[in-house]
Every structure is written in C-alpha cells, then in structure tokens.
Amino acid sequence: MAILLIAEHDNARLKAATLNTLTAAAKIGGDIHVLVAGSGCGPAADAAARLAGVAKVLVADAAHYGDQLAENLAALVVATAQAGGYSHVLAAASSQGKNFMPRVAALLDVAQVSDIVAVESADTFVRPIYAGNILATVKSADAVKVITVRPTGFDAAGEGGSAPVEALAAGPDLGISKVVSRELTVSARPELGAAKVVVSGGRGLGSGENYHKLLEPLADKLGAALGASRAAVDAGFVPNDYQVGQTGKIVAPQLYIAVGISGAIQHLAGMKESKVIVAINKDPEAPIFQVADYGLVADLFTAIPELTAAL
C-alpha cells in the first residue's frame, strides 16, 4: 500500500496545508510519495524531501504546471497514480485541492472523500457535512481512495526526513484553459488558514476604516492574521478573502479573537475548532459568547486599544 500525496506549493516553498495533509497520510499508513508538480519547483521538492515520513518525492517540472491548472494537473496525477499503483491519493482541501482532485477521482472512476478531519482506518474517514453541524463517518469501496484533507483536522508534520527526489516525465499540456491574471492580497501577515492567532472583526466595527484602525495594531502585536465575519465582508469593510465561516475560510488557530462579531451559525462553522476563543462584544446576548472561552462585554472602541496597549 502506497500513498500519493500532491504537494501544494509556490515552487519555492511548500504551503503549510501540505504538512497537515502529510499527517493524515501517515495515519492511513503505508509508504508516502509526494508529488511536486510545478515550474522551477526544485526548492519545493527539496523541502518535501526533508519532511519526516516521506519515502519518496516525485517532481514534474514543466512550464505548463506553473499555474497549477486543474486540467493539466489532474491528467498528471491520474497517470502517476495509475503507473504507481497507489491505494490512496491525497491533497489538501484548499482551493487548489478542491479544484483538481475531483477531476482525478472522476478520471479514475472512483468517489472522492472530501475534506476529511479524521482517519478511522485505511478506507474509513470522518468528514464534516452540513457546514460542520454533522460529522459523517464514511467508508470507501473503491480500489483507489481519492481524498482531500481539511488542514485544521490534523497537526502539521515536522521535518527530519531525507527522501530521494525522482524526476517524472511531464504529461501533456491540454491547452484548454489558462490563467489571465491573479490578484492576490499582498500581506505581511500570516496566511489566514494557517495562522496561530486570528483577529476577526464583525459589523460591530461600523466601518472599514475602524476595522483597520482598531484591529491592525492588535494583529501586529499578536503576529496574527486578520479575518472577518460575512456581515463585515458584505458591508464592504474588507475583501471576501478575509471571510471566516461556512462560505469563507475554515480556521482553527491557537487563539481566535472575535471583535464585534455576533456569532451567526455560518461564522461559528468557520472558527469553532479554534483552541481558545475570545469574544469581545457590547451585546451580552450575542451568541458568540456561547462558544467563547473568554467573553468580554465591552465597547470595542475602548477595549481594543486597551487590549493592544496591554499586550
């Protein structure tokens, strides 16, 4: 039994989610081979080789993998999976993994198990459904298990390995899609999905200006990523990629500070796995307090500067 794990990376470095996916793979058991497909992705492949528990790294380095297009990537993964006789194909349930993995499953004529948060056995997994309101334990009857892994469900794997790196012949460039442009939010802050501390703001902040004025200094002090409730996004305070919740990012940091967020179910679905939750809201009835470890009923316009100063 061998597992093919598709690394997520930016050619230079591995994305954090790859480390969590590796832990999930280790729980399934068997040799773990990491596929790094990219353009000039040698450094990322070397990083994969250093991870503990990796038996082999496969590198497909070609220009047409540079943009991680689902069509080309899926074709490569399918060919690699079939050639290697893998029992499992894993990737992170990130926007990238969600993009290409179902193609892999369909081309292999197998089901995909999406977004697993626990491994029960080599063919049985736990995954959230209904926005995390329910956990389903599912068993796959397919010969190959195609799985996406929710990063917050597993710890990050560490370094300490020295796996061999093997070059792989590139597959074809299907040429049916191309990336025209990317507008990524440039931020010195940690990535929202991977941050250890998240400071999130809601409609209680009143405006985008207040959001930045109050929360950025606090996030700076804590080395935190910034997030927001859907209400704050809908009100135009911050762009959509700040959104934490059922329809945004699912996060599970060590510390989650919810500021002026009432705690709609959709928001709770995105952050309730956080280790410690702090809620600051002037409404003592706000549902967020029902999931918070520490609740502070206060006017956030005075409490947040005070908190920032106290840290």
Add this chain to the structure above:
Amino acid sequence: MSNYAAPIRDMQFVMKELAGLDRVAALPGYEEASPDLVDAILEEAGKFAGGVLAPLNFSGDQEGSRWQDGAVTTPAGFKDAYQQFVDNGWPALACDPEYGGQGLPRLVSMVVREMWKASNMAFSLCPMLTQGAIEALALAGSDELKQTFLPNMVSGHWTGTMNLTEPGAGSDLAAVRSRAEPQADGTYKIFGQKIFITWGEHDVAENIVHLVLARTPTAPAGVKGISLFVVPKFMVNADGGLGERNDAWCASIEHKLGIHASPTAVMVFGDHGGATGYLVGEENRGLEYMFIMMNEARIAVGLEGVAISDRAYQQALAYAKDRIQGKDMRVRGGGDVPIIRHPDVRRMLMMMKSQIEAMRALAYVVASALDHAHASPDANDRARNQAFSDLMIPVVKGWCTENANDITSLGVQVHGGMGFIEETGAAQHYRDARITAIYEGTTGIQALDLIGRKIARENGATVKAVIAEMSALDAKLAAQEGADFATIRKALAEGVAAVSACVDFILANFAKEAALVAAGSVPFLKLMGVVSGGWQMARAALAADALLKEGSGDPAFYRAKIATSRFYADHVMPQAAGLARTMLEGGESVLALEEAQF
C-alpha cells in the same frame, strides 16, 4: 430586529383543510389556483417577504417617513423594495385580468397579504390602500376612468389612497364637508382638507390616485349626500402619460405611536384654485360604494392583526429558545436553560400560538366565503356565503385586532426587560399593532355593525345558521377518542351555548333597548371571535387527526395542531362564559352613572 419566516406549513394546512382551497379552485375563473401553483406562490412570496420586506421593518420604524415642503421621503430602502415589489408583479395578484391582474382568488391573496403585513406592516399599507382604491374604481368607475387609472394601479406603478376622514368627520362620515364643484367639461373642482390619509404622499411611485369623498353643491345633508371622486396627484394626459401637477397637496404627516414608515398625510385639496376630480359612479352614492369596498378593507385589517401577532410570536419564540436564564423546575441540580423551558413562558407562547392559529383559520375561512360569494355559479350559494362573510367580517376585524394588542404585548413580556428596549424590536410590533383596532372602523364600530346590521336587522338568520353549523361539529367530536377531543368538545359546546344566549338577548332587546345591547356589544364581538376561533380550532384538530390516521404528511405538525387546539379549549374558550355574562347582565352598570359622576 428579527427575521420573518412565513408560516407556510400552517398557511397551507388552513387553506387546504379548513378554507377549502380545492372548492375555491373549482369556482369558475379560479381554475389556475391549483395546489402546486399555490404552494409555489406561497414559497416565493415568503422568500420576498423574508428577504426584502422584513429587513426594512426595524430600520423603517427607526427612521420613519419624513416630510419637507410638501414632499415625503420614505425610509432608506423602501423605494427600492417597492420597485422590486412592482417588478415582481405582486400588486396584480388578485386583480381583474382585464386590467393586467392575475385573477387569483381572495383566499390566495389573503395568505400572501398576511406575509407582506407580517414582514413589514408599514410597507404593506401602501399596496393595501391601492387595492382598496382599485376595488372602488372597479366597482363604480366609468369605463373611461377604469381604462385611465386601473392598469397602472394594478401593476403598482401608481398607488392609491382613500380620503374619507376629515378633522370633523371620523367614525361619522355623514359630517364630511369637502366640496366638489361641477365644471363645464364634466369634471369637478375639489376643495377641502382630509386627515389620516395612509400613504397619501410618498416617493415610491410616480403617481398617486386619491379617492376622495366630497359633497356637490346640490347634495342633500347627511350620508345620502356624499359623492366619490378620483383626484390624481398628477393629471393623466390623453396618451396615458403624466401631465400637470394637480392641486392636491400634502400639508404634513402625523407623528404616530407606530407604523412610522407609513406616511399618514394631511391632504389639502384646492388651495390653489381647486383640485381636478372625476366623479366615480353616480352623485350622492359615494358612501355606499365605500362601504362595499370597506368590507374587504376590514377583513384585510383583521388579517393585519393575525400578521403582526405572528411576527411578534416568531420574535418571542426565537428569544425564548435562545435566552439562557434560570433552571428547569423539573430537573434537580441542572444547569441554566433556555427560558422556553419555564412553564409560564410556555404558557405565553402557547397563548400567542393558539390564538394566532385560530385567528388565521377564521380569516382564511371568511376569505374563502368571499370567493364563493363572488364567483359561485349558484345564486343561493353566493347569497349564503355573502351573508356569512358579512356577519364574520366585523368579528375578524374586531377580534383579531384586539387580540393583536394582547398578543404583541405578550411578545414583549416573553422578552422580560429586553422587551421594553426598542433595540430588541418586540416593542415595535406592540406599537404597530395598536392602530389595527382603530382604523377602518374601531372595535366599537365593528361591534355595533355586528349586533345591528348583521344580526338584529335580519333577525339573526345568519348567525343562527352559523350556530347550527358549530353545533353540528359536536357529533364528530363525540366520535373521537381521548381527553383532548373530550375537552375540545366540551369547551365548544359551552362556547356555542354562550353565543346562542347572547344572540337571543340581542334579538329580544335590540329594538326596544338598543343602548343596553350596545353597551355589551364589544364583549359580544369578542365572544363571537373566541368561539368562532374555537370552532375552527376544533375543525383543525379533527382534520389533523384524520391526516394522522391516514399516515400522510408531517405527524409532528398534526400532533402539535391537536395539542394547540386542546390548549385553546383550556385557556381561551373559558373566556366565552365570562363574556356572555358581561353582555347579558352588564349593560345596566355601563349606563348607570350620570356624566357628572365620572
């Protein structure tokens, strides 16, 4: 602030099991109203009410409509919402297809209107008044008037108003003083001041069609000298486009207890040479037309009582499930629980729920009767249904709106201290509900109509037929098993006996001692409401039980229906005996004091 989810399941149950949707759909002209279409309409109307109208209810109340220099600005979002309401074709639902309407039955319209009223009562008044104006024009207007005004009113591009009340003419419209002077071209010049004109001026539509009561120079004094006129805000050109501004102006809007978003205008006609008006129907018959139209307006306001009560209930229920406070009396050493676990909170919620369901049932049953009264191919059937709805309309209007005051008050009470705080939103429903028992005829006026015109004048023929129908349910209830049905049966029997005794009293005394009977008329109206509601809840329990036995549908809903009917029998029906006693014995003490003794 609260959400609104249309109670579609109960609405469907009442329509299908109690109000006979299938029989309405079998009437000529209503063939479209098949169950699946009606379900789809309810579903989509519910989405619109919950998604577009309900979110503006609280902000609309806070902001209110504002008047400046004769123009009225409605609260943020109202204009867009109204535009969407029109674009989506909702105003035309029950209107005549000849003028662009969809021709759906009143029963369907009633249910959809409940949603508008519950989601945003202040907003809903605009289409409601337009509907009234459409009906009056359709009833008595010339073809030319209808062609000029109805298509744009049916589509909702123009709204309508009812200009009845004057500073000196409220409940007694015989005192109307506004003047209408005939012109050589067949039009009239209207002069006078009207007050309490709902949506009399606003910014949500391009034209406003005022229907105005006024006297011509030759008119006899009193109610037989009042004529009805159409006075548009903007004149309509021959090509149908809008022309000059008419001499009809909004002098101010009222500062009210509730429905703040609904502009209540003081209208001044003819301050600048006379407002051009067109006679509707014949001279001096204005009040007669108004009363035909008003019958339907009154049931609509009764429905408003149902709707605002339901909104208050939904909000109280959500709070009661959410708010953690105190321990469960039945659990030793347990933790804090949501307040819905406390017996008295449950009692309050059940009082709200059971009465809302009873009121809704009665209102829809009357709407269905109106459909039969209008569209039945059989003249006897039409007459019977007309008589039934004539009798019941003051009951629906008076009882549902008086109850709405109590129910929205309970809604505040469920919230405890938070209910008294405006931000919570429960207080708004309480304030908004208050007007429903006043406009379109106060409860006192409804009660007089009930005992006089609807009972004494026809020697109780219709009410006796209704009593017989209620009594006929006894055998069916007797055939049921279990304590629930035994209780429901006993309560209904006692209630019917109470109504029957009071009807005998009215018939025996109205002619010789009208004041004595009138002194107890409001308690009697409430008695009629309580017992008619109990009658419908008993029918509902029987229908639910039959469906349970049949094994179709949602058993939890049906069981809840039976339990709710039982609650109504235990907690509401006992009022009947007290109300009857008040009417039978309490008239003299009402009249006992000299004015100086007060």
Add this chain to the structure above:
Amino acid sequence: MKILVPVKRVIDYNVRPRVKADGSAVDLANVKMAMNPFDEIAVEEAMRLKEAGIATEVVVVSCGLPACQETLRTALALGADRAILVETDVELQPLAVAKLLKALAVQEAPQLVILGKQAIDDDSSQTGQMLAALMGWPQAVFASKVTVVDGKAKVAREVDGGTETLEVSLPAVVTTDLRLNEPRYATLPNIMKAKKKPLVTVKPADLGVDVAPRLATLKVAEPAKRKAGAMVADVAALVDKLKNEAKVI
C-alpha cells in the same frame, strides 16, 4: 448558445439538520427543502447571460426523488426555459450525478454548464469538476465573475489569498461562488408560467448510467458541543487569563 444548469434539492439553509435517533443518517422526514443556494446563483448567472443575449436557452436539471420537480419548478419560475428530472430513489453521490449530467450534456450539447460550487448538505464540492473531467472540458470553479466573449469564457475565481482569472475554451463547466451574483426573486407572472413550461422525466437506466453509491455512510453524529467559557470583567482580566490560564500569549 445553450446553458445547462444542474440544481440540487437540499434541506433549506435556515433549517438546522438533525441526526436520526439511530445515527444512520440525517433526518429528512418533513424537513423544509429548498434549492441549494449556490445553485440559485447558478440559475441567476445563466439568466443574466440569457438576458444579455449571450445564451439562447437555459435548461435546468435535477437528479433524485420525484420531489425534485419542485426545485425544477422554482428554477423555471426564475426564468429557465425547460427542465429535466432524472428520477431515482437511489442515494446519489457526486460521481453518479456527474455521469448522469455527462449523458445529458452529450444529448443537449450545451456550451456552458453552470452549477453551484458545492451543495450545502454533503459539502462535497465535486460534481462540477467531475463532469468537466468526464467530458474532457475545462473548468472554472468558485467563480466570482463570468464573461463570455468569442467562444471563450473569462472567469474570475476565488482562491486562497485572492482572485485568479482564467480563460477557458467552450464548452466548459463553471461552478459558482457566493459573490458571483445576488439571485433574483421569482416574479408572479413567471411563477404562473413555470407551471406550463416543459419538464421531462428520465431514469438513470434510460441514460445508461450506473448510479450505485461508492461510499457507505457508517454513521453520522453531531460534533461535541463547545462549552461556553467564562466572562471576564475587563481587559486586564482578559490579558491575565490568556497569559496565565490559557497560556496562548
């Protein structure tokens, strides 16, 4: 060009799902059902393309129980031209649905298939991608903006950390993200017309598709509830707790 819009009937998003007493499945009996919200966005996008003169016909498809007809009628009331119900009482998983849709895509030859990025019941987020793979078509998933020019679709899509714009040749599959558009409300005339629009029913066997499930659900359960913690009096107390009790700062 023709657009195919698959729509799924799911528990209404306002309803909190409950697990059956035996933990075997989510209890769907007498629960309010509605169109998957992401699919509403898909219908809306198709309608906008039609209103812009780019699409000529919008065909909606739903796979599942006869009650899916209601969902199709809802889509027709939003303006879709006709509907296809693939009727089966077998539990349908994304791969099976993708195969059914492939069979219909071959028959109908749409230039675009637009569907929700995921269904809010099983949250799989697979069907669109699988259909694209089976057809050998390009895909643009999690779309926040769609433009169609010269036989190609330009699609802005939501990715981790921002937006990426793809250009895909047609035919293609697009899946919708939340911010693509705000779905309209059905108009009363369209609700009434929807009743009379064509709706055909086919069976999986008619399409030659084996829909047997590949995944078995062994059990479902509600996750452990998070307990409410303590309220703190002020900022100083909060900092103290975070430092000394939770030890997270």
